[in-house]
Amino acid sequence: MKTLSIADADLAWDADLTVLRGVTVEARPGQILAVTGTSGAGKTTLLSAMAGLLTPARGEVLVDGERLTNRDQAVKLGVVLIPQDNGLAAILTAAENISVAVIATGGTAAEARRRTAEALEPLGLSGQANQLIEELSGGQQQRTAIARGLALQGDILLADEITSELDAANRQRVMELLRAEAARGAAVVFATHDPEAAAACDRELHLGDGEAIWVRN
Structure with a gap:
């Protein structure tokens, strides 16, 4: 490290x-x-x-x-940054925001799916994986941004x-x-x-x- x-x-x-x-x-x-x-x-x-x-x-x-x-x-x-303003794409789902970031940093599609699920679950967001960001509450959006940061490892x-x-x-x-x-x-x-x-x-x-x-x- x-x-x-x-x-x-x-x-x-x-x-x-x-x-x-x-x-x-x-x-x-x-x-x-x-x-x-x-x-x-x-x-x-x-x-x-x-x-x-x-x-x-x-x-x-x-x-x-x-x-x-x-x-x-x-x-x-x-170097992974989880910004204060969350930086999520409102037109994508919670899962898509995470998967896109994983793939953009070199992960395969299979890795992106696995890491996305693993990051959402401990933050209590598995049920919101397929919801658009704009449909989530402020707290849920913040937790999604945290999940994305964690998924990048x-x-x-x-x-x-x-x-x-x-x-x-x-x-x-x-x-x-x-x-x-x-x-x-x-x-x-x-x-x-x-x-x-x-x-x-x-x-x-x-x-x-x-x-x-x-x-x-």
Whole structure:
């Protein structure tokens, strides 16, 4: 499995506005790293850089020593992102959203069917597999996005506020699934504003006032 690291990086979407300064962080195989902070603190910005969607203004993102420069490269290196806005295609079913992603990353049609079923079942979505995304509730859509991320079986899993629309039982279920991902050797990064969820992670990096401060490392 792979390690993702950022060393002394400045992250900015606009040249005139740096969101985070001097960030140094390492996502390690077999561990869950919580990234915490209030809304607007830069959690999504940090995960975007880790996912290859944002090039640091200073510093670099490395996956096992290889510099990350774009999203396509990140996908090839096994970096999976579950975005906050779910990123699902509304005109496809829950199962189709997952299967298409598996095939796009090199899986066969048979593998896509198997991984889709295996990902939907623990999230309580087997009964919604053939429903269109637009027919699902917000919580069901969020769980479908999580299932898609899990089905990709990446070396590095980035999860951005993925429990925000879930009830307590489903939040607990998702935390158990993230723990299972770490147990198989993935490096998991979980951005959350939930202190209880963060406490269940192995390490915690808190973002505030443009800086990243280790709470537990």
